[in-house]
Amino acid sequence: MRTGAAAGHTGYFHAAVQYASDEELLAVTVPFLLGGVAAGEPTFVSFGERTADLVRSALPRDSGVQFLTGGDVYARPTAAIRSYRNLLAEQVAAGAGQIRIIGEMPVSAFGSTWDWWARYESAINHAYDDFPLWSMCAYDARITPAAVLADVASTHPRYALPDGTHVDSAAYADPRTYLAEDRPPIPDPLQAGPATVELVGPTPGQARHAVHTADRGQLPAADVDDLVVAVSETVTNALRYGAPPVVLRVWSGADRIVVTVTDRGPGPKDPYAGLLPARDNAAGGRGLWITHQSCNHVAACGDDDGWTIRMIAGNTAA
């Protein structure tokens, strides 16, 4: 039994909240949360510190709303999907007829790594559709870049308005369409210079060695280890499913290591590749899914040369 705007809806009811003032945010958020608690639905807030405090102070004491804190939920999109799916499955197993969540991305997500968060916002229309979830994604129009707001319009089926109503997003695109479009990532400045290591047709072992060679101690060892796993997986996939030649390029910067793997093939067919685990590991899906959880940024794009996946360990804000 679902309540509120999502009553009668099957699966995921996904809305954006684009607000221009704290009052607008609270006008949407507070009734949404209290309505959930009143209906006996598990109701969660996943906000940053400022907005969480704002909402908390607008709620009655012991409101029953649960604030998700401590975990770095929005560190990596694939990990966020995994973490939320686990949370949702637990709630459904415990008998929830609907789960309400309102969340927001940290401002740091709106920079050079926004593309994978845009893909996240699109993919979750599918990834959370197994669950009776009503969620809102809040975007502060005062600090969110226009390009990000344009992607929000393409990835959310609807907007929640301060008067309690919803309006469809005219720009909404089905995730399979949105995710299949090529969106070249913003080039990392290191990529303008020569690669520290470039290998044509490397084995996975040679690719791992190349990453170790580029490691000058600028990153924690565990981050390098994770990048090595990611590069090994992508080269393995390129050799197995891509078309030769496979070209590996590694750039070593002062605070990061950037790696690209290019092959002449068309890239994975599955639009959710990397964001969701492939159930049967068909076409290297699990390797890409691991790769997306092993780096601070992963982006892939096809072009005239084939398909290139780029991985960054360390600082992605350059």
Place this chain on the structure above:
Amino acid sequence: MVGTSGTTSADARQPYGHACLTYDHPARFQTAARDFLAAGLAAGEQVWYLAPEAPRGWDFAPRVVALGDQYPAGSVIDPDAGLAAYARATERAVADGFTGLRVAADVTTLLVTPTQVDAFARYEIKVDRYIRTHPFAALCAFDRTRMGDEAVDQLACLHPESEAPFHLFAPRPGRGDAALSGEIDETTRPAFLQALRRAELRPGRDELVLDGEELAFIDHNSLLHLDAQARELGTTAVLRTALPAAARLAGLLELTSLRVEAVR
């Protein structure tokens, strides 16, 4: 390359005299065997030399054993009988006042068919376990030009050190049921799974413990295979490794029959 162990640092492979030489030129066996056996002689061991060609120009005389005396020519080795023969010889050497038995053997000519290689691999695994806990040492030499890289690597990987990309070998006593080192990925996994099958690992206690302290890399598919094998055996496998990424992968994969424990 000669993987000589029992000579230097006190890592997971030491002290442990199961060495491997994979060579392209027979002269390399002569040199490696001379050095290997000279070290044994200095340590008071009885030293045996088994190869088609006699030692040339050495300043000591090992006992030269005809290959056919230790390994019936043209046949497929019986791993248990082969081990028993060396165990008896080791006991005799000790009874005769030596500190142990040390053998340098170039067995290339015995390994022609896949069946012979398979049986010899199973024999290597038994010998390896015996060497770990007995006063017996062996240098096993294989000619790459005659056997081919694939057959050579099938055997080389069953030594604690060799040119093989990974190794499956006997751990130090008390450290588990098998030890792993090197790199296990998509390209080496078929050989790794073959070595695992040949090792016929069974849990020593209630869990199957793999000492992976010297493991440099293991990919997620290999972890899935280990998980599946443990499930088939009806046990839980424990991989102890210094690789933080392996433990993280095991968590992501939500493995049920393989636990990855961080060491160090």
